[in-house]
Amino acid sequence: MTSTVESAGESPAAVPRFPMTRAAGCPFDPPPTAVAQQKQAPLTRVRLWDDSTPWLVTRYAEQRALLADPRVSADINRPGYPLQVALPPGGGSASFVLMDDPEHARLRRMVTAPFAIKRVAALRPAIQGIVDELIDDMLAGPKPVDLVEAFALPVPSLVICELLGVPYADHDFFQDNSKIVIKRDAGPEQRMGAQRALLGYLDDLMGRKLADPADDLLSGLAERVRSGEMTRNEAAQMGVLLLIAGHETTANMIALGTLALLEHPAQLELLRDSDDPKLVASAVEELLRYLNIVHNGRRRVALEDIEIAGERVRAGEGLIIANDIGNRDPDAFPDPDRLDIERDARHHVAFGFGVHQCLGQPLARLELQVVYSTLYRRIPALRLAGDIERVPFKHDGNVYGVYELPVTW
Template sequence: MSRPPGCPFDPPAEFRDLRADEPISRVRLWDGKIAWLVTRFDDVREVLADPRFSADMTNPGFPSHSAGVSVTRQKHPTFLNMDDPEHARHRRMLTRDFMIKRVEALRPRIQRHVDELLDEFTAGPQPADLVTGFALPVTSSVISELLGVPYEDHEFFQRQSGLLISGETGADEALEAFATIREYLGGLVERKAAEPAPDVISHLLEIERAGGLSRDELINMLNLLLRAGHETTANMIALGTLALLQNPAQLAALKADTSPAVVANAVEELLRYLTITHYGRRRVALEDVEVAGTLIRKGEGVVAANDSANRDPEAFGDNPDELDLSRSARHHLTFGYGVHQCLGQPLARVELQVVYPTLLRRLPDLRLAAPVSELPFKTKNVFYGLFAMPVEW
């Protein structure tokens, strides 16, 4: 399903009719498989909270995103595509590093990263690309510091990551990119084992030495954290800024009040409105399950469309297709729901809460340097966003 022409922030228009008339329907996927599409907010939450729906991509009925994503995640699994208890065992290893209190303590350091990178960005010529000149460097610098990855290698891992999350990357190309970044991370882990530091890699090495994690599992976990840690939030920075520029009244309201509570609420609404995780949350039924009166049989795939759920008027009131920064949207499903809810969401929230008000304060006259119709959107990537966004100030 395609996004409506001229509406880059809206999910496919078919979702509106499906929510009303056929909230659980059959769809054909890229590889010819048939899966169930779940579009209502309550039903999506029900599926994501039910352990009878598995996240295991090795299950033959799993509705995969693309050839490249499918082959790499099946060959090199992480807790993202495991079920409990194995999922919970791996996830607990990282809980300490991403807990809210620990991430909040990083806020001053994140602010320094943002300020320094904005200094560099604004010192260059105009127009400039907000994606490659600011959004990606901010998120890459933050996740690099947290994990213990040298920031000077960011162009390398951004390039490999781009291949791994593209819906157009074939299986062989994806495996090659995965092998390249695994080799890089393997060397980094060896160096970190000899010279530990207060970072996530060193913490995971402690778990490995205690017998709780294999080296292969450690590297797969780092690969996931590195890719997800910069790609997702970088897309939200650029796309959220574009959404604000295209909604002048909302932009003016946020400029008028950048208090922490107002900014935090605005971030939640932008996360709901944009839903960059636009491929849906994928599951496969482990047994026959009835959802909203529809029987989903064992082995059948399910696409829980969180982008559709985030536009459900039953959950978000009147005019859910409008950006309203005063809306109470904290219950959105952009980060998923249930046990697989995004581990890194506290970090993403803090980064966005720092970036948006800083951009508005430092660049009050920020504006697009190209028509929206000419901007290249990541319609076929796992995470929605912009490849480039030329701006002036």
């Protein structure tokens, strides 16, 4: 069932388009139209590319409630799901994050152990070594330097390659195709071509792991294929998801977080001059809350009628959980538009909530803690090489960040 504005008593002309545009000169803040929607009501209507009008969930409490509600589905193939782009013939991706339980839980369990907090914590020395080596290379090279290319992208790419068992020598291939997959305005054929290329690449790797297993996550999946717990295609699909999510999101947080701190020098000084790991961890949570690089919302569809915040969401109506404005909800975070690394922001929804919350969040947190505690201490004079107005932001991506970040010192 397609969501309609008639059921909410609104005229089609009054319904704003989604995704929305950020204000010029305010690259860290949610779009003004989204903020206005939040002030208007916890649930409002928006219009998508296909003229469907799902609910936009604007406030923190309602977002957490719906993300944890078993009457809400993440299945991209259900009628009424608020699609970001048209699905290819035959349906959408087989990624487990776009499935419901019990299938979602069955597949998620296959990769839970490597992302457990204690297992991830053991990676700290290796991640610290990667960060230090890349900083050494920057300090030894010419200035200015693009922090994205020289540091922000290589850090998580090297980490996820080591964890998965993917050759880092292939990073140009998977980074280029990943960018196409998450680019909002990529054409359907271009996006499908990139997805097929990545799936073929991971399927080939899976074949190699089946023949010659090693001590890595893909080899662990290969063992589950061999035992009949999952199919080879499911394993390859999972590999694609983990490879893309494992480097794109963290890379954008490293670069965008650095830019935000450079634009808030008092906060940067506080972080740079502290040797308190609790403050570093607090800074990571606050930057995740403040920036919210997943800026197109989490998409869901109601399985049953749901009464919430004085509205009735009917079965088959789409929901967009706008985490960027949820994390700027003044009822959840006082003075939400202020960056304050001493704030307790651990209850943010940057990683989602409920059974579908981000599997890799312990790894992302650790990588960001190592980066934010090391980069500015080792390069204390780090600064933008030019004006922020010239920094190219990813307004056209499903993951928000910057394409380049020229810095010097």
